[in-house]
Amino acid sequence: xxxxxxxxxxxxxxxxxxxxxxxxxxxxxxxxxxxxxxxxxxxxxxxxxxxxxxxxxxxxxxxxxxxxxxxxxxxxxxxxxxxxxxxxxxxxxxxxxxxxxxxxxxxxxxxxxxxxxxxxxxxxxxxxxxxxxxxxxxxxxxxxxxxxxxxxxxxxxxxxxxxxxxxxxxxxxxxxxxxxxxxxxxxxxxxxxxxxxxxxxxxxxxxxxxxxxxxxxxxxxxxxxxxxxxxxxxxxxxxxxxxxxxxxxxxxxxxxxxxxxxxxxxxxxxxxxxxxxxxxxxxxxxxxxxxxxxxxxxxxxxxxxxxxxxxxxxxxxxxxxxxxxxxxxxxxxxxxxxxxxxxxxxxxxxxxxxxxxxxxxxxxxxxxxxxxxxxxxxxxxxxxxxxxxxxxxxxxxxxxxxxxxxxxxxxxxxxxxxxxxxxxxxxxxxxxxxxxxxxxxxxxxxxxxxxxxxxxxxxxxxxxxxxxxxxxxxxxxxxxxxxxxxxxxxxxxxxxxxxxxxxxxxxxxxxxxxxxxxxxxxxxxxxxxxxxxxxxxxxxxxxxxxxxxxxxxxxxxxxxxxxxxxxxxxxxxxxxxxxxxxxxxxxxxxxxxxxxxxxxxxxxxxxxxxxxxxxxxxxxxxxxxxxxxxxxxxxxxxxxxxxxxxxxxxxxxxxxxxxxxxxxxxxxxxx
Amino acid sequence: xxxxxxxxxxxxxxxxxxxxxxxxxxxxxxxxxxxxxxxxxxxxxxxxxxxxxxxxxxxxxxxxxxxxxxxxxxxxxxxxxxxxxxxxxxxxxxxxxxxxxxxxxxxxxxxxxxxxxxxxxxxxxxxxxxxxxxxxxxxxxxxxxxxxxxxxxxxxxxxxxxxxxxxxxxxxxxxxxxxxxxxxxxxxxxxxxxxxxxxxxxxxxxxxxx
Numbered sequence: 001x002x003x004x005x006x007x008x009x010x011x012x013x014x015x016x017x018x019x020x021x022x023x024x025x026x027x028x029x030x031x032x033x034x035x036x037x038x039x040x041x042x043x044x045x046x047x048x049x050x051x052x053x054x055x056x057x058x059x060x061x062x063x064x065x066x067x068x069x070x071x072x073x074x075x076x077x078x079x080x081x082x083x084x085x086x087x088x089x090x091x092x093x094x095x096x097x098x099x100x101x102x103x104x105x106x107x108x109x110x111x112x113x114x115x116x117x118x119x120x121x122x123x124x125x126x127x128x129x130x131x132x133x134x135x136x137x138x139x140x141x142x143x144x145x146x147x148x149x150x151x152x153x154x155x156x157x158x159x160x161x162x163x164x165x166x167x168x169x170x171x172x173x174x175x176x177x178x179x180x181x182x183x184x185x186x187x188x189x190x191x192x193x194x195x196x197x198x199x200x201x202x203x204x205x206x207x208x209x210x211x212x213x214x215x216x217x218x219x220x221x222x223x224x225x226x227x228x229x230x231x232x233x234x235x236x237x238x239x240x241x242x243x244x245x246x247x248x249x250x251x252x253x254x255x256x257x258x259x260x261x262x263x264x265x266x267x268x269x270x271x272x273x274x275x276x277x278x279x280x281x282x283x284x285x286x287x288x289x290x291x292x293x294x295x296x297x298x299x300x301x302x303x304x305x306x307x308x309x310x311x312x313x314x315x316x317x318x319x320x321x322x323x324x325x326x327x328x329x330x331x332x333x334x335x336x337x338x339x340x341x342x343x344x345x346x347x348x349x350x351x352x353x354x355x356x357x358x359x360x361x362x363x364x365x366x367x368x369x370x371x372x373x374x375x376x377x378x379x380x381x382x383x384x385x386x387x388x389x390x391x392x393x394x395x396x397x398x399x400x401x402x403x404x405x406x407x408x409x410x411x412x413x414x415x416x417x418x419x420x421x422x423x424x425x426x427x428x429x430x431x432x433x434x435x436x437x438x439x440x441x442x443x444x445x446x447x448x449x450x451x452x453x454x455x456x457x458x459x460x461x462x463x464x465x466x467x468x469x470x471x472x473x474x475x476x477x478x479x480x481x482x483x484x485x486x487x488x489x490x491x492x493x494x495x496x497x498x499x500x501x502x503x504x505x506x507x508x509x510x511x512x513x514x515x516x517x518x519x520x521x522x523x524x525x526x527x528x529x530x531x532x533x534x535x536x537x538x539x540x541x542x543x544x545x546x547x548x549x550x551x552x553x554x555x556x557x558x559x560x561x562x563x564x565x566x567x568x569x570x571x572x573x574x575x576x577x578x579x580x581x582x583x584x585x586x587x588x589x590x591x592x593x594x595x596x597x598x599x600x601x602x603x604x605x606x607x608x609x610x611x612x613x614x615x616x617x618x619x620x621x622x623x624x625x626x627x628x629x630x631x632x633x634x635x636x637x638x639x640x641x642x643x644x645x646x647x648x649x650x651x652x653x654x655x656x657x658x659x660x661x662x663x664x665x666x667x668x669x670x671x
Numbered sequence: 672x673x674x675x676x677x678x679x680x681x682x683x684x685x686x687x688x689x690x691x692x693x694x695x696x697x698x699x700x701x702x703x704x705x706x707x708x709x710x711x712x713x714x715x716x717x718x719x720x721x722x723x724x725x726x727x728x729x730x731x732x733x734x735x736x737x738x739x740x741x742x743x744x745x746x747x748x749x750x751x752x753x754x755x756x757x758x759x760x761x762x763x764x765x766x767x768x769x770x771x772x773x774x775x776x777x778x779x780x781x782x783x784x785x786x787x788x789x790x791x792x793x794x795x796x797x798x799x800x801x802x803x804x805x806x807x808x809x810x811x812x813x814x815x816x817x818x819x820x821x822x823x824x825x826x827x828x829x830x831x832x833x834x835x836x837x838x839x840x841x842x843x844x845x846x847x848x849x850x851x852x853x854x855x856x857x858x859x860x861x862x863x864x865x866x867x868x869x870x871x872x873x874x875x876x877x878x879x880x881x
Contacts, residue, residue: 117801118800193841586769641860
């Protein structure tokens, strides 16, 4: 029996699951808290826990697959290494006038002459000297280069030549003779939009050193645990690639967590067409699974402020989960999320003192929004901080303290609050407060940590509303379910091309009536989904049955739903897709095929297609083997784009032929 | 008062350019505002031309002559129309695609658009994809209209859309295509936003897109 180890680093937990590769059964699973400042710490704990729990010898693990939020988080938080972006044949004035320079990720951008046109003809020769000079002047100042050529999707010759120059120059100047990493736009997408290819290439280059660090620390962790199996990484489409390949294409791992959860849902529930709802600690992610594959976003994934061209799972993410902060606004309306905090019950089980403080606050009463909240130290600062920030950190050295006290000591409360929020954004301080997880503890539906703290926190909020703690907790749980139901309907509509504007009173009222909050309305509304919901994630069982009731839809909560992401990590295959286009040249006398590495002309469309079908499969199969696949199958899909001319004008008009080559295999156990 | 506006519309319909110019001047002298004259005289007349052309009661030469009369009237009004009076519905870049020298249909659409209050930028014929990109960059129009009269040049409509996509400008404009051999299915295949079978319809479609 061979065993695969799946690991998922989520916003709150790092999950590990051992899966029997033969039967697909989940053998054991374990969780550890995610350690944001060094993911390998949490990964190491999760692996150790799952191995010891199952009594499985490390040597029996034959494959390790990791889905990680590293790339997504790094992009959202603006982390990464300094990179230089070289743009070939771009119109600088146009880029500036239309504000496209703001989409280039790095401030270090060099425009050089060159580039191609729509049919892949050279517009201008590449200015090799300019590339050489740009690279030479950046030795020691950047960690990687990105190159994007105008119409490189139709002819990559200039990007490839620029890469050769960069590699040659940087290798000459490096101590070990190794070149700096170079990302070319055409490798990441062959779709048209020079701005977005540049964005994608620059993001990729910036992430390379980060992902290299993560992978080498994970590999060290695996070695420490005695695991010698190859490491693979989940891409945003749910498929796997070998770690060394992922290091070159880190941007393709964005959304790998949601993709793994969708694949895991399919694996665990055995259903190929479902809506996958992953309720986590930090967020709730909704994706469509069709034919066993996560539905991808054809526009390319949007991460943070960047529109990329990475074809990743089309996931709708909401800042709503078990650890979302529950609070009341100025008009005492119930707000849940999007911020994530440490639940009071968890805080109290590590720091029992907070119970006394909560009792004191309950006795005293208070209407401040941050009653019942605490701040606690996360890690030591690495960068310089202001004096006030350092003194705030010092005051937390002996354990968590109530936010009310910190604000009293910090001069003006609002200034002190901003200071606290900045330290939270830097990951130095975490907030603790009342969460839906606490509500479940109060109601006795979940018992892991200190329910006394949860009860006191609920009491503080309930007092402000003038209701009992239990009734308040029921309201919180119902509100989470209703919010998930609303997000699910929003996602279904979005996939059908409709933007749901919930600020429209009629829409909001119809939704409220259909989920049973109609207050005796005469309208009898029902909403339902055609495909069942598969709910995964640790707190799914607490919230999702009510969601399914509201939406009159079947619900599947599979066994091991709490570690579906980790299971999904090892359930994916290794897949690579190449797109090849054939288009007519002016005059219609010849046809040009645009291959990943070359362009070539033929007298007929069929000659061009035959050439592609002869050349591509072997090259692609070799590439997918390098990406870690065994037993590779290559599939070709052909679409001829032809439109009829107006009647009386005779012939049809041939536009182009699109060939999609997909190579898929199972993860190879060979290192 | 309304009489003279009616007369402008009628003379415009008949293509009497000199008379239209004189009548516009007379209307101004009588105290009518340039906006009223434009809206209820010139544009009203041009609208009727469009309707009858669509119905098959007028033919291309008659439309061209009416458009010439429209221009004659506009020449008198233009200096007097302040920016706020001008009923510009939007900027419209128009041209016949690369390799194609036909311009009658394109000119007709242009004149009808101007009659409907669009501000047009005419790139002429045999316009390369890159020239469309540069025009969008320079004029930042709402709509780009492309014409082709040959099945062999229709494919250059796709090349032009490809070029706008590559430049990152595709989402900043709406694209309309037309010309005798062009069909709605073709427009959809190449990713255009709209197709119009004739000049009068082109105005309706453009109004919807703007």
